[in-house]
Amino acid sequence: MQRGSFQWMKSLNKAIILNKIRTSEPISRAQIAKETKLTPPTVGTIVKELLEQQLIQESSLGESQGGRKPTMLAVNTSGFHIIGIDVGLSTIQFIVADLSGKIIDEQEESLIMNVTEEEFLTIVMNGIQKLIDKQSDLKYIGIGVAMHGIVDAEKGVAEFAPNLKLRNIPIKEKLEEVFEMDVKVENDAKAFALGEAWFLQQLEQKSMIAVNIGRGIGAGIVIDGKLYNGEHGIAGEIGHMIIDIHGRKCSCGNNGCLQTLASGPAIVTRTLEVLEENSDSLLYHWKKEQELTAELVHQAALEEDQLARQILRETGNYIGIALANVVHVYNPSTIIIGGGVSKAGEFILHPIQEVLKHSVISEKAKATAVSISRLGEYGSSLGAVALILSELFEPEMTDH
Numbered sequence: 001m002q003r004g005s006f007q008w009m010k011s012l013n014k015a016i017i018l019n020k021i022r023t024s025e026p027i028s029r030a031q032i033a034k035e036t037k038l039t040p041p042t043v044g045t046i047v048k049e050l051l052e053q054q055l056i057q058e059s060s061l062g063e064s065q066g067g068r069k070p071t072m073l074a075v076n077t078s079g080f081h082i083i084g085i086d087v088g089l090s091t092i093q094f095i096v097a098d099l100s101g102k103i104i105d106e107q108e109e110s111l112i113m114n115v116t117e118e119e120f121l122t123i124v125m126n127g128i129q130k131l132i133d134k135q136s137d138l139k140y141i142g143i144g145v146a147m148h149g150i151v152d153a154e155k156g157v158a159e160f161a162p163n164l165k166l167r168n169i170p171i172k173e174k175l176e177e178v179f180e181m182d183v184k185v186e187n188d189a190k191a192f193a194l195g196e197a198w199f200l201q202q203l204e205q206k207s208m209i210a211v212n213i214g215r216g217i218g219a220g221i222v223i224d225g226k227l228y229n230g231e232h233g234i235a236g237e238i239g240h241m242i243i244d245i246h247g248r249k250c251s252c253g254n255n256g257c258l259q260t261l262a263s264g265p266a267i268v269t270r271t272l273e274v275l276e277e278n279s280d281s282l283l284y285h286w287k288k289e290q291e292l293t294a295e296l297v298h299q300a301a302l303e304e305d306q307l308a309r310q311i312l313r314e315t316g317n318y319i320g321i322a323l324a325n326v327v328h329v330y331n332p333s334t335i336i337i338g339g340g341v342s343k344a345g346e347f348i349l350h351p352i353q354e355v356l357k358h359s360v361i362s363e364k365a366k367a368t369a370v371s372i373s374r375l376g377e378y379g380s381s382l383g384a385v386a387l388i389l390s391e392l393f394e395p396e397m398t399d400h
């Protein structure tokens with residue numbers, strides 16, 4: 001695909017028809033015209049173009065309504081592919097997915113310490129090139145990048161990536177120049193939220209918040225089916241919601257942010273603080289042989305270690321308090337939790353639900369649905385894929 005290939009999608013009618021097919025497939029031309037209120041000739045012309053571009057295909061024959069059976073249309077999910085990239089703390093995950101989000105291949109690259117902008121971009125470009133070389137018979141339609149920190153999604157610039165200590169990385173510009181396809185860049189938690197909304201078809205639910213809890217904590221807010229950025233792009237930074245004004249100092253300079261209490265590193269810090277007085281805990285013994293991690297705390301909890309279970313219960317309580325605040329501000333229909341810490345599953349989910357039940361002021365909102373992401377370790381990279389998919393099928397979703 002050549003650069004600017006999305007231009008042919010910029011026609012609103014085309015996007016409307018393509019999205020109608022995606023959400024209602026298999027569907028006939030007549031049904032599309034009826035449901036989109038576009039004229040049958042318009043639908044006919046655009047469907048012909050979409051068929052020529054191999055974005056859709058003719059599938060089975062539908063039920064006849066008097067005349068001959070109509071030809072049904074469906075998205076040609078394997079006609080084009082998208083590269084999704086999740087820039088983590090020490091590694092970058094690259095995936096190739098088809099238009100339905102099915103992962104075809106993946107690649108991982110390590111990030112070196114104190115990387116320069118040039119080195120970082122080279123690592124990203126090498127990872128993309130390796131995947132394209134491995135899957136060279138596929139047709140690519142775009143690259144999505146989920147990046148931690150503050151991102152100017154419109155310009156595709158990573159304004160501040162605290163883990164890399166880099167500022168103003170022109171990711172979109174550089175990748176579009178080299179790979180000649182559309183590139184979208186978004187904050188990782190926001191991309192994750194978009195992916196959840198897109199792949200789990202929760203857009204109908206209108207409002208949801210997806211919280212990414214790993215080394216840091218961030219969230220993406222979807223309102224009326226659209227990613228909400230806020231005036232200055234920091235909507236959803238719940239890692240810096242202040243939970244304990246007398247608490248530990250956060251990297252942002254404030255005290256007692258959620259991130260200082262419930263992130264992976266915070267779980268380790270809180271465990272170490274009480275480990276000496278808990279010599280009967282498995283963790284007390286494990287720590288003598290290896291560095292303590294949040295994963296080990298989870299593992300000990302699975303082995304019924306009381307200290308580990310208490311630490312995770314408290315972690316769930318802190319997240320629950322933050323989410324009760326979120327419910328009181330946004331009142332979302334659904335809350336989804338992803339990231340490394342979400343692997344603790346029920347150990348944190350149960351206390352979160354208990355806090356909501358106890359603290360939220362409306363009977364109905366007390367029961368706000370909270371669940372662990374089913375996208376697993378691919379949450380952010382599939383979210384990056386969704387940045388391109390939503391642009392293709394529903395360009396208004398990510399409009400800023």
Ligand SMILES: [Zn+2]
Pocket residue numbers: 239240241250251252253254257259
């Ligand atoms: Zn903070």
